[in-house]
Amino acid sequence: MSVTKRNDAGAAPSVSLTDLFDEKSGTISPAIYADPQLYELELERVFSRSWLFIAHETHIPKAGDYLATYMAEDPVIAVRQKDGGVKVFLNQCRHRGMKICRTDGGNAKAFTCTYHGWAYDIGGNLVQVPLEQQSFACLDKKQWGARQARVDSYKGLIFATWNMDAPTLSDYLGDAKSYLDLILDRSEGGTEAIGGIVKWVIPCNWKFAAEQFCSDMYHGATSHMSPMMAASPDTLPGDPTDFSGRQFRASRGGHGTGFFVEGAEWLWRVGQAGEHVSGFDIAAAEQRTNLHRSGKRPVGFSQHMTVFPNFSIFAGANTARVWHPRGPGEIEVWAFGLVDKAASDAEKEQMRLMTLRTFSAAGTWEQDDGENWVEVQRVLRGHEARRTLFNAQMGAGAPRGEDPTFPETITNAFAEEAARGFYAHWQKLMTDVDGSFSKAGSYADAAE
Amino acid sequence: MPQNNSLQSATTDIVEMGRTITPALQQEIEQFLYHEAELLDDRKIAEWVDLMADDIHYFMPLRTTRGPRDRNLELSGAHDIAYFDESKASLQLRLRKLQTGTAWAEEPPSRTRHLVTNVRISTTAKADEYEVKSAFLLYRNRSERQTDIFAGERTDGLRRVDMPAGFKIFKRLILLDQATLEANNLSIFF
Numbered sequence: 120m121s122v123t124k125r126n127d128a129g130a131a132p133s134v135s136l137t138d139l140f141d142e143k144s145g146t147i148s149p150a151i152y153a154d155p156q157l158y159e160l161e162l163e164r165v166f167s168r169s170w171l172f173i174a175h176e177t178h179i180p181k182a183g184d185y186l187a188t189y190m191a192e193d194p195v196i197a198v199r200q201k202d203g204g205v206k207v208f209l210n211q212c213r214h215r216g217m218k219i220c221r222t223d224g225g226n227a228k229a230f231t232c233t234y235h236g237w238a239y240d241i242g243g244n245l246v247q248v249p250l251e252q253q254s255f256a257c258l259d260k261k262q263w264g265a266r267q268a269r270v271d272s273y274k275g276l277i278f279a280t281w282n283m284d285a286p287t288l289s290d291y292l293g294d295a296k297s298y299l300d301l302i303l304d305r306s307e308g309g310t311e312a313i314g315g316i317v318k319w320v321i322p323c324n325w326k327f328a329a330e331q332f333c334s335d336m337y338h339g340a341t342s343h344m345s346p347m348m349a350a351s352p353d354t355l356p357g358d359p360t361d362f363s364g365r366q367f368r369a370s371r372g373g374h375g376t377g378f379f380v381e382g383a384e385w386l387w388r389v390g391q392a393g394e395h396v397s398g399f400d401i402a403a404a405e406q407r408t409n410l411h412r413s414g415k416r417p418v419g420f421s422q423h424m425t426v427f428p429n430f431s432i433f434a435g436a437n438t439a440r441v442w443h444p445r446g447p448g449e450i451e452v453w454a455f456g457l458v459d460k461a462a463s464d465a466e467k468e469q470m471r472l473m474t475l476r477t478f479s480a481a482g483t484w485e486q487d488d489g490e491n492w493v494e495v496q497r498v499l500r501g502h503e504a505r506r507t508l509f510n511a512q513m514g515a516g517a518p519r520g521e522d523p524t525f526p527e528t529i530t531n532a533f534a535e536e537a538a539r540g541f542y543a544h545w546q547k548l549m550t551d552v553d554g555s556f557s558k559a560g561s562y563a564d565a566a567e
Numbered sequence: 568m569p570q571n572n573s574l575q576s577a578t579t580d581i582v583e584m585g586r587t588i589t590p591a592l593q594q595e596i597e598q599f600l601y602h603e604a605e606l607l608d609d610r611k612i613a614e615w616v617d618l619m620a621d622d623i624h625y626f627m628p629l630r631t632t633r634g635p636r637d638r639n640l641e642l643s644g645a646h647d648i649a650y651f652d653e654s655k656a657s658l659q660l661r662l663r664k665l666q667t668g669t670a671w672a673e674e675p676p677s678r679t680r681h682l683v684t685n686v687r688i689s690t691t692a693k694a695d696e697y698e699v700k701s702a703f704l705l706y707r708n709r710s711e712r713q714t715d716i717f718a719g720e721r722t723d724g725l726r727r728v729d730m731p732a733g734f735k736i737f738k739r740l741i742l743l744d745q746a747t748l749e750a751n752n753l754s755i756f757f
């Protein structure tokens with residue numbers, strides 16, 4: 120399927136975007152992972168209108184601490200301010216567009232452009248211009264600060280958006296918040312980031328990664344069979360018959376998560392693999408974590424989750440990451456470890472080892488995810504492959520459980536209900552010509 | 568590390584810490600490194616893991632681009648995330664993963680070529696242990712045309728043992744010359 124542009128309206132493709140995902144039939148057109156014009160449209164309608172993850176609060180604790188990161192393809196700098204707030208601004212000099220920060224992070228007193236020397240303070244305000252008196256008739260420096268994004272945070276996670284009309288981050292996260300809490304609020308004091316961000320390149324579309332973390336417990340038995348076998352060589356995973364899990368599809372916003380509940384054979388296995396590599400006793404940690412505080416059964420360590428569009432967590436390995444899009448066929452993964460503040464130093468060390476040994480560029484689990492996505496993407500070079508529909512029907516029509524502990528879930532962790540929610544929201548954004556759908560008011564509207 | 572600034576010919580002994588790096592020792596250690604590289608490239612991973620001492624620390628930190636004020640933070644620290652931070656047990660788990668036949672990132676396996684060069688040896692306070700720096704170029708190709716190239720430096724701790732290989736590795740620090748890893752995974756060893 121090719122996407123051509125209308126003659127009159129600049130960015131609106133003439134192909135019906137509503138054909139690309141069909142919730143009723145549970146089908147996905149693979150063009151959405153490969154088409155360059157759809158990708159350009161995603162940058163505008165998905166990424167520039169959504170809240171995007173920036174950093175954990177503990178990445179930049181002190182005034183002047185900064186992290187150079189990205190909002191989709193746009194480089195930004197996140198800086199801790201003297202008043203304790205965080206500013207996020209475009210890493211682009213207003214003179215001729217040079218990066219005003221060429222390093223990955225640290226502590227800054229100012230950002231001085233290395234092209235002609237314009238200097239910005241840690242708030243992104245233009246404060247110094249070489250030869251200003253001699254050569255500029257009248258330069259209103261206030262007008263020429265770095266372009267500011269809107270910033271908000273939720274329980275330690277800093278997000279930003281270019282959409283000044285977007286709902287608050289809290290409203291944007293909506294009913295997904297209580298599932299984020301399973302991770303962010305599982306123990307007293309919340310979470311902190313382990314130092315260091317692992318960055319690596321996978322030649323695949325960003326949605327393969329984001330959708331998988333949103334919805335796909337299913338692939339574990341096949342893709343990740345080897346680390347489970349390695350951890351417990353005597354017992355093969357076999358056919359997953361224990362379905363005592365849940366999958367959550369956000370009623371609004373495209374977020375999703377899934378997890379097993381207490382006693383699931385799979386949870387035990389994942390835990391055992393982690394314990395084997397790091398000595399980290401997941402069962403003990405799970406007993407200690409404070410979801411028990413809120414009366415919920417332990418789920419945290421099996422939980423995968425995506426906050427739409429491209430921020431994901433896998434609690435089992437204490438990992439959080441952004442899938443930065445780099446064209447239709449490439450992503451940069453930026454992953455960091457997320458540990459309980461209340462954990463002892465020894466426990467944090469065990470969690471650190473578990474994270475890097477399981478879900479990281481060299482992780483014994485994560486290695487095999489990249490392999491899948493790379494091959495899928497390569498197949499999509501084919502013209503016929505791009506027009507051969509994908510099946511996303513798993514768990515269609517499953518009734519919502521009656522479980523008040525886990526609202527809006529179906530009682531099966533092996534499903535694609537959250538994936539359908541992810542694509543339904545993606546499609547709403549992609550077909551929203553004027554951006555009205557992603558405005559604050561429309562978030563009060565009916566569920567998707 | 569002690570530096571010896573004079574140019575050395577192949578037949579000249581190098582003095583480190585009062586002890587001598589003879590051409591014979593230089594050759595012996597280089598041959599050990601070539602042997603090790605061959606095991607990896609021949610996919611004899613079990614034999615390669617056997618070259619690791621029981622107290623091996625196999626460590627590959629992250630690297631970042633830093634300004635002058637933060638240049639000391641270029642390498643991730645001991646309590647930060649790393650690409651690899653491995654013990655003998657965790658290397659053995661990685662080996663068992665590869666042996667399952669379902670480790671899809673290496674099944675079918677990659678083709679690799681470990682080139683090892685710039686080998687510089689220092690003696691240590693212990694007579695049977697050496698610190699060995701080397702530069703590496705690691706070529707990896709898999710599937711049809713997926714290709715990765717890694718360059719970097721290794722600093723190894725070698726301990727002389729009574730085994731045919733002659734040494735065991737008890738420390739390996741790997742500095743990769745990349746800040747963003749230009750590969751979809753690290754399912755191979757350095």
Ligand code: FES
Nearest residue numbers: 212214215232235
């Ligand atoms: S581009 Fe930054 S000062 Fe000219």
Ligand SMILES: [Fe+2]
Nearest residue numbers: 338342343488
């Ligand atoms: Fe996976």
